[in-house]
Amino acid sequence: MSNPTGAYIGSLSDIYPVLQLPHIKTWIYVDSLPLSEGPDSQIYFELSEDPEEDLRLKKDPELRQNFFFKEWDNHFLQCNFNRTLHDPDNSLLVYTNNDQTIYFFYNTLFPQTKNKLFYTMLQNANNIYLSGFSPHQKILQYVSYPLNLYVSSNISALPNSDEDDIRWFLYRNIVKDINYTYIQSKKSYKTILEDVQNTKLISTKNLYDIYQIQLEENAEQNEETVRLWGIDEPLIYSSGRLIHFKC
Numbered sequence: 358m359s360n361p362t363g364a365y366i367g368s369l370s371d372i373y374p375v376l377q378l379p380h381i382k383t384w385i386y387v388d389s390l391p392l393s394e395g396p397d398s399q400i401y402f403e404l405s406e407d408p409e410e411d412l413r414l415k416k417d418p419e420l421r422q423n424f425f426f427k428e429w430d431n432h433f434l435q436c437n438f439n440r441t442l443h444d445p446d447n448s449l450l451v452y453t454n455n456d457q458t459i460y461f462f463y464n465t466l467f468p469q470t471k472n473k474l475f476y477t478m479l480q481n482a483n484n485i486y487l488s489g490f491s492p493h494q495k496i497l498q499y500v501s502y503p504l505n506l507y508v509s510s511n512i513s514a515l516p517n518s519d520e521d522d523i524r525w526f527l528y529r530n531i532v533k534d535i536n537y538t539y540i541q542s543k544k545s546y547k548t549i550l551e552d553v554q555n556t557k558l559i560s561t562k563n564l565y566d567i568y569q570i571q572l573e574e575n576a577e578q579n580e581e582t583v584r585l586w587g588i589d590e591p592l593i594y595s596s597g598r599l600i601h602f603k604c
Contacts, residue, residue, distance in 0.1 A: 363507075364482035364500060366467050367490030370432040372604075374486040375457055376553045377540055378507065385478050386461040391425040392418055393466055422464075426450070429461070436549065436604040447474045468495040487512050487523075494526035503534040510542045510574070514567035527564050536560070539567040541574075549604045 361381040365374055368386035375384055390400070404424060405411040414421045430440050433452045438459065442451035450461040462475050476499060483501040485492075488509035497504075506527075508514055516524035527535075541557040561567050 360481070361484060362478075362481045362501075363484040363486055364479060364496065365486040365488070366492035366496065368461070370429045370461075371488060372433065372436050372438070372549060373509070373542070373553065374488070374507070375438075375459065376436065376549065377542070377556050377558075378484070378486075379457070381484055382457050383481075384457065384459045385475075385482055386459055387465050387467055387475070388461075388463055389466040390463065391422045392464045425463070433459070447472060449474065468493045485523075491517070491519075491522045491524050493521050494523045495521075496523060497526065497532065503536065505536045505538060507538050507540055508564070508567050509540045510571070514539075514564045514571060524564060537563055537567060539570055541570070 360383060362383040362385065363374060363378065363381040364385045364387070365371070366387045367389075369388050369390065375381075400415055400421070403411055404414045404421070414424050429450065433440070437454045438452040438457075439454070440450060440452050442449070444451075448462055448464045450463060452459040452461065460478060462470075462472060465472055465475060479496075479499045481501060482499075483503065484505045484507065485496065485500065486507045486509065488511045491512060514524065516522050516528055519525070526532075537560070539559040539561055541559055542552055543555055559567075559570065561570070
């Protein structure tokens with residue numbers, strides 16, 4: 358059996374999958390930030406509470422990149438992951454805690470990227486993690502099988518309007534050798550480790566089964582929201598980009 362390797366497209370510095378799935382020792386993180394493979398790319402969310410600093414970061418690619426590097430280093434370090442390598446030629450940062458290793462490809466927009474090292478490593482991935490962002494269905498052409506697909510509670514199992522979305526493909530096609538697991542996590546937003554301890558892994562037959570579980574969860578959460586706050590709004594899925602919580 359090959360070494361368990363996970364792929365997480367649109368990861369930013371989300372440490373949850375590494376802690377939720379400790380049996381996966383190698384992770385391939387991929388994100389188009391800070392520069393989306395180009396210095397002229399735009400960021401539409403706040404990087405700083407100071408409007409002037411926020412404007413400087415968005416205008417200056419070097420400042421912006423250094424800002425993200427510092428954020429990522431600090432975030433991973435909170436969970437005892439140290440940066441051991443920076444390979445700017447391959448837009449790669451490597452973090453390790455001596456048990457698990459994260460290969461973080463930044464400025465890497467999938468599937469447009471031409472990064473050969475990234476595609477070489479992706480061929481070893483036999484696990485895909487979905488949270489907040491759903492990648493292009495082409496990822497299924499690069500990974501290894503049998504494949505484990507983990508769906509976080511931070512993303513709907515129901516496809517959106519993008520027909521290139523991996524979820525659309527899996528709804529319309531029967532793909533052999535894929536095992537589906539829903540990661541049920543009721544976040545306390547206190548510490549990451551508390552959230553991970555409350556995580557439950559639920560094996561299912563397909564994405565539709567996961568969506569049915571999410572529908573029940575949403576109904577329960579909406580009832581609780583109405584009870585506490587008198588507000589009746591649907592659950593909003595969010596990747597929580599740049600929102601960091603302590604381990």
